[in-house]
Amino acid sequence: MEQSIKPDGRSGRRRIQHGPDRRMLAVVDPTPPGEGFLPGELEPLRPEGRTASGPVTDEEALGTARRLERLRAAALGSEPDLPAELPSWLATSEKTVLAFDPRLKALAEAHFLLEGTNFARGVSGLLHDLVAQPPRDPAWVRAHHEAQVDRTAGAERRRASADGDSIEAKRRALAALRVKQQRLERELEELGADTAIG
Secondary structure, three states, X not given: OEEEEOOOOOEXXXXXXXXXXXXXXXXXXXXXXXXXXXXXXXXOOOHHHOOOOOOOOHHHHHHHHHHHHHXXXXXXXXXXOOOOOOOOOOOOXXXXXXXXXXXXXXXXXXXXXXXXXXXXHHHHHHHHHHHOOOOOOHXXXXXXXXXXXXXXXXXXXXXXXXXXXXXXXHHHHHHHHHHHHHHHHHHHHHXXXXXXXX
16 A cells, blocks of 8 residues: 555555556555546446446546556656546547557558558547447457457467477377386396396
């Protein structure tokens, strides 16, 4: 726990939660929501706690932006610069680092070129379409992602896994044979010693 001063001057205690991989999950503030905090500001948004039924609201987006800024500042040991409002749609674009499967990125770049645009604009268009819709059920999103991976990378992964399993199985069998060989060599030495004595 650490003492902190809230942007409005109130003091409070906060606790930083870490996941099993030591990544910071949330800055937990015991002040209950409804006391000036936006949805998503104190903890990640969850479908079961959502009151809105349509697309993500500006309040949910701003609350999430404020929570992420708190996490960023806590990781750097600095004071958060909490946004008071969402940026304008006309604001200068921000550079964002995303990691994509290289083959998926190559296919997407070719796809966007055939549509007369580039990768950044194509992804931006997909994001515009996404935020205009209500969030999907997390279970559906997981199943859909697994199906996409299975359809694309699944065959390669299964082949690599099968090769790896067969190699690993051969290594285990070889290790078992070496243990058996050592046991038999010891038995032969004992028999040889017994024969010499007898």
